[in-house]
Amino acid sequence: MKYDLLIVGAGPAGLTAAIHARARDKSALVISNDPLASPLGKAPAMANYPGLPGVTGRELLEGLVRQAQDLGVEFRQGRALSVMPMGKSVMVSVENDAVEGRAVILAPGVSRAAPLKGEAELLGRGVSYCATCDGMFYRGKRVVCAGDAPNFDEEAEFLRSIGCQVEVKRLAGLSILGEDGVTGVRDAKGEETPCDGVFLLRSSIAPARLVPGLETEGGYIKVDGRMATSLPGVYAAGDCTGQPLQLAKAAGQGQIAAHSAIEDMGREG
Numbered sequence: 001m002k003y004d005l006l007i008v009g010a011g012p013a014g015l016t017a018a019i020h021a022r023a024r025d026k027s028a029l030v031i032s033n034d035p036l037a038s039p040l041g042k043a044p045a046m047a048n049y050p051g052l053p054g055v056t057g058r059e060l061l062e063g064l065v066r067q068a069q070d071l072g073v074e075f076r077q078g079r080a081l082s083v084m085p086m087g088k089s090v091m092v093s094v095e096n097d098a099v100e101g102r103a104v105i106l107a108p109g110v111s112r113a114a115p116l117k118g119e120a121e122l123l124g125r126g127v128s129y130c131a132t133c134d135g136m137f138y139r140g141k142r143v144v145c146a147g148d149a150p151n152f153d154e155e156a157e158f159l160r161s162i163g164c165q166v167e168v169k170r171l172a173g174l175s176i177l178g179e180d181g182v183t184g185v186r187d188a189k190g191e192e193t194p195c196d197g198v199f200l201l202r203s204s205i206a207p208a209r210l211v212p213g214l215e216t217e218g219g220y221i222k223v224d225g226r227m228a229t230s231l232p233g234v235y236a237a238g239d240c241t242g243q244p245l246q247l248a249k250a251a252g253q254g255q256i257a258a259h260s261a262i263e264d265m266g267r268e269g
Ligand SMILES: Cc1cc2nc3c(=O)[nH]c(=O)nc-3n(C[C@H](O)[C@H](O)[C@H](O)COP(=O)(O)OP(=O)(O)OC[C@H]3O[C@@H](n4cnc5c(N)ncnc54)[C@H](O)[C@@H]3O)c2cc1C
Pocket: 008, 009, 010, 011, 012, 013, 014, 031, 032, 033, 034, 035, 038, 039, 040, 042, 043, 044, 045, 046, 047, 048, 049, 078, 079, 080, 081, 107, 108, 109, 110, 203, 204, 205, 237, 238, 239, 240, 244, 245, 246, 247, 248, 250
C-alpha cells in the first residue's frame, strides 16, 4: 500500500502531523520507536503546555496516540533506518522492511548521538545500523554492538543466533578502526577489540544520515516557513528543526508540515 503521508517519529510533532493529515482525509502511517518510551514519556508535570497545565509527558503522549488511532492513523513500530525520496514517491526502510508514501514528514526529535570516529567513512563497509538487515553478512564472524535502541537486546541476540561472536560496548568514546573495511574498535579507555563488523543500534539516527543529501545546520534539519526541507516531498517538524526544543512549537510545526505536504500533493495531482 502507498500511503499519502509517512511520518517518522511519534512525538508531539509527528502525532500532530498525523492527526491533521487524517482530518484532511489523507492516509498516514507513523513509523516510530515505542512512543511512550521516549524521554518525553518520562517527563513529570509540565507547566507550560497550553490548555493542559500539569500534564505529564506520558498522559500527553497517550492522548495523542489515542486521538490519532481513533482518526485512523496507522502505526508501524520500529526504527526508520533510511529515507529515500524518489520523484513522486518516498521509501522509508523500517528495520528490514520498506514502506512507501507520497511524501514524508521527519519528526524524530533531537538526535543526541554524536557520530563516532570512523562511522561515516566505514558505513556500509563493516558499519551497520540494523542487525536483522545486515547480520547474515557476518555469520561466524566477530562483531561489536553498541547503542541504546529499544530492541538492542533482540538485535544482539539475533546476531548470536546466526553464529556471530558478539561483544557489547558502550557508545560513548568508541572509535571504529579500519581503512577499506572495519578491523576493530577502540573504546573510551583505549582498549582495542578486533572485529569484522560494528552494529550501531541507536534509538535515533542523525538526520543527514537518515536522509542522504538532506541539508542540515548544526545537526538540525533546515526548513523553510512551510516546514519544507531541501528535498522535494520531504518535510520536517519539531525538535529536529532546532530551537526552541519545546512541545508547543513541535505541535505547531507538525500541523504546518502536514498542511504543506498535502497542499503540494494537490498541486502535483
Ligand atoms: C524530561 C523532559 C521534560 C520536558 N519538559 C518540557 C516542558 O515542560 N515543556 C516543553 O515545552 N517541553 C518540554 N520538553 C521538551 C519536549 O519534550 C520536546 O520539545 C518535544 O517532545 C519534541 O517533540 P518531537 O515530536 O519533535 O520529538 P520527540 O518527542 O523527541 O519524539 C520523537 C520520537 O521519534 C522517535 N524516533 C527518533 N528517531 C527515530 C527513528 N529513526 N525511527 C523511529 N523512531 C524514531 C523517538 O524514539 C521518539 O519517540 C521536555 C523534554 C524532556 C525529555
